[in-house]
Amino acid sequence: MGAKFHVRVTLELCNFGYWTTYVYGEKHGRHFAPSRSRGPRIKTPLPPRPQGEPVVLNLDHRNDEIEHAAPSIISVKNLTKTYASGLQALKDVNLEIRRGEIFALLGPNGAGKTTLIGIICGLVRSSEGTVIADGHDIVTDYRLARTKIGLVPQELSTDMFETIWATVSFSRGLFGKPPKPAHLEKVLRELSLWDKRHQKIMTLSGGMKRRVLIAKALSHEPEILFLDEPTAGVDVELRRDMWAMVRSLRSLGVTIILTTHYIEEAEQMADRIGVMSKGEIILVEDKTKLMQKLGKKQLSLQLQQLLTKIPEQLTQYELELSKDGGQLIYNFDARGERPKIADLLRDIAELGIDIKDLQTCESSLEDIFVNLVRAHS
Amino acid sequence: MNRYAIRAIYMFEMSRTFRTLLQSIASPVISTSLYFVVFGSAIGHRIPQVEGVTYAAFIIPGLTMLSLLNESISNASLGIYLPRFTGTIFEVLSAPISHLELIAGYVGAAASKSVLLGAIILITARLFVPYSIAHPIWMLIFLGLTAVTFSLFGFIIGIWADGFEKLQLVPMLIVTPLTFLGGSFYSIKMLPPIWQKITLFNPVVYLVSGFRWSFYGASDVGVEVSASMTLVFFMICVVAARWILTTGYRLKP
Ligand SMILES: Nc1ncnc2c1ncn2[C@@H]1O[C@H](COP(=O)(O)OP(=O)(O)OP(=O)(O)O)[C@@H](O)[C@H]1O
Ligand SMILES: [Mg+2]
Numbered sequence: 001m002g003a004k005f006h007v008r009v010t011l012e013l014c015n016f017g018y019w020t021t022y023v024y025g026e027k028h029g030r031h032f033a034p035s036r037s038r039g040p041r042i043k044t045p046l047p048p049r050p051q052g053e054p055v056v057l058n059l060d061h062r063n064d065e066i067e068h069a070a071p072s073i074i075s076v077k078n079l080t081k082t083y084a085s086g087l088q089a090l091k092d093v094n095l096e097i098r099r100g101e102i103f104a105l106l107g108p109n110g111a112g113k114t115t116l117i118g119i120i121c122g123l124v125r126s127s128e129g130t131v132i133a134d135g136h137d138i139v140t141d142y143r144l145a146r147t148k149i150g151l152v153p154q155e156l157s158t159d160m161f162e163t164i165w166a167t168v169s170f171s172r173g174l175f176g177k178p179p180k181p182a183h184l185e186k187v188l189r190e191l192s193l194w195d196k197r198h199q200k201i202m203t204l205s206g207g208m209k210r211r212v213l214i215a216k217a218l219s220h221e222p223e224i225l226f227l228d229e230p231t232a233g234v235d236v237e238l239r240r241d242m243w244a245m246v247r248s249l250r251s252l253g254v255t256i257i258l259t260t261h262y263i264e265e266a267e268q269m270a271d272r273i274g275v276m277s278k279g280e281i282i283l284v285e286d287k288t289k290l291m292q293k294l295g296k297k298q299l300s301l302q303l304q305q306l307l308t309k310i311p312e313q314l315t316q317y318e319l320e321l322s323k324d325g326g327q328l329i330y331n332f333d334a335r336g337e338r339p340k341i342a343d344l345l346r347d348i349a350e351l352g353i354d355i356k357d358l359q360t361c362e363s364s365l366e367d368i369f370v371n372l373v374r375a376h377s
Numbered sequence: 378m379n380r381y382a383i384r385a386i387y388m389f390e391m392s393r394t395f396r397t398l399l400q401s402i403a404s405p406v407i408s409t410s411l412y413f414v415v416f417g418s419a420i421g422h423r424i425p426q427v428e429g430v431t432y433a434a435f436i437i438p439g440l441t442m443l444s445l446l447n448e449s450i451s452n453a454s455l456g457i458y459l460p461r462f463t464g465t466i467f468e469v470l471s472a473p474i475s476h477l478e479l480i481a482g483y484v485g486a487a488a489s490k491s492v493l494l495g496a497i498i499l500i501t502a503r504l505f506v507p508y509s510i511a512h513p514i515w516m517l518i519f520l521g522l523t524a525v526t527f528s529l530f531g532f533i534i535g536i537w538a539d540g541f542e543k544l545q546l547v548p549m550l551i552v553t554p555l556t557f558l559g560g561s562f563y564s565i566k567m568l569p570p571i572w573q574k575i576t577l578f579n580p581v582v583y584l585v586s587g588f589r590w591s592f593y594g595a596s597d598v599g600v601e602v603s604a605s606m607t608l609v610f611f612m613i614c615v616v617a618a619r620w621i622l623t624t625g626y627r628l629k630p
Binding site: 083084121122123124125142143144145146147149151153155157158159160161162166169170171172173174175176177178216 | 379381382384385386388389392393396463464465467468469470471472473474475625629630
């Protein structure tokens with residue numbers, strides 16, 4: 001199943017990604033493997049998609065849950081939400097969030113991410129199903145459940161006439177915690193808001209307002225933090241700061257659930273990734289596993305002369321020959337064992353096969369994501 | 378009980394009041410003074426005593442009630458409508474607080490402000506008219522109960538309203554007419570008999586009457602009736618507010 005699985009998936013992914021072209025000779029040896037950061041990247045149209053079976057992904061994430069029987073901090077069961085308009089925003093959602101992880105929730109606009117978060121935080125009423133947060137039902141035991149949760153909403157809504165200090169103190173009180181200026185100072189310093197603490201929020205820039213919202217969410221020392229698109233409209237530097245902050249929060253044991261439209265962000269930050277589409281969770285997977293399963297690279301060699309079959313000397317590489325015989329395809333796992341590209345090229349040269357051109361392509365999380373959502377719709 | 382949350386909401390609302398101190402306190406004081414100048418001094422001299430007191434003294438309880446009702450409603454409705462409008466309500470809704478605590482914070486702050494305002498008006502009036510208060514405890518009970526009841530009513534309006542116009546609608550179209558027709562400026566005994574009957578359907582009559590009784594010991598309707606009617610209206614508002622919060626009406630989709 002393994003090898004075949006790779007091949008199928010990779011081919012499909014190349015279809016949605018683009019080929020990265022490297023001119024042979026300019027790069028060699030171990031640097032040959034294309035990376036996202038170096039080497040010339042030329043976008044070229046893809047060759048026609050090979051005929052074959054459609055992509056098969058392991059969508060049964062429940063298996064995955066059993067495998068990692070880590071205790072869940074949030075447990076969503078059969079959650080359904082139908083808005084008054086009749087729109088079904090969530091359809092029987094089941095999700096387990098593990099204690100201490102960073103969970104990235106991806107999905108196109110309108111997938112239901114904010115609705116799901118809204119229900120867990122008590123902003124939206126669910127139609128059916130239950131949510132347990134740190135052992136407490138969010139409806140019957142809302143007081144204890146909500147004390148553990150901090151939320152940074154998608155919309156930038158803050159009081160305008162309050163000072164930063166007043167608004168964070170307010171948040172802390174609202175969540176039932178006695179004043180603790182030292183904690184608030186720490187949070188504000190981490191978010192570079194300390195110097196501005198006596199400024200009115202209306203005098204701050206958009207990025208700073210978002211940080212104020214984060215500071216408010218952290219003011220009561222939550223164990224679970226929801227970040228609904230925390231980096232929308234945030235500059236590169238601040239985004240990196242935020243990532244660092246999220247990581248340091250995780251190292252303190254805070255569980256973080258974030259939504260984002262920057263797949264790079266999920267790739268960088270998350271321990272696990274969930275993909276939503278049209279109110280359903282269509283995939284939950286460990287990020288590294290997901291990348292391993294799908295982060296395949298492919299080298300394709302355009303040949304000067306057409307081949308009728310793959311020469312016997314090359315069988316160890318498990319190559320594929322295109323239908324017209326003009327292209328040899330080598331699948332390798334850039335993250336796994338050292339690819340034998342140099343060996344392959346030497347062997348091909350020894351066989352007297354001339355290479356006209358050569359391309360590599362790798363599947364990114366973005367490809368996976370786009371692919372999944374397309375397959376679902 | 379989440380005391381810190383009630384305190385946080387209460388202080389937040391009060392600080393909003395103090396930030397807009399001028400319009401919160403000064404404008405009702407000025408308008409009340411104007412009423413005294415016009416009705417009490419200018420016209421009042423031509424009006425004979427009403428129920429044993431000068432006309433200027435007679436209108437003090439009614440005028441105070443008028444301001445109390447308007448301010449309670451507008452403070453409380455704005456207090457909950459603004460966070461809904463700006464979206465900051467999300468934080469309150471996601472906080473570990475019960476409905477009662479939420480109401481206590483918002484309505485408590487609005488009512489405190491109204492009571493404060495009532496006190497200021499009464500002090501201002503003292504500058505124009507030398508009145509005395511026959512039943513000070515009852516006066517405070519009526520003042521407090523009315524402030525809380527109508528703040529609760531304002532809270533409900535603030536949740537029901539989906540625009541600033543609607544926020545003004547109920548006070549403008551219902552409360553002000555009811556107050557003017559509720560015996561603030563006259564004794565309902567001055568009305569033709571048929572109107573005396575009709576006017577008893579106006580809840581404000583009971584408030585004004587009871588409040589005036591606590592000043593001068595005389596009233597249009599019995600003080601027990603006044604107090605019970607005020608309590609009934611209070612209970613209706615409590616039930617309505619609870620219903621709103623449990624169903625999530627206009628607050629939670
Ligand atoms: N209050 C509401 N009333 C009716 N429909 C709503 C309401 N809020 C959201 N929806 C609908 O529910 C669906 C899911 O919306 P939601 O905000 O959860 O999506 P999302 O995944 O967060 O999208 P985005 O990435 O754009 O933030 C959308 O079709 C949206 O139009
Ligand atoms: Mg959203």
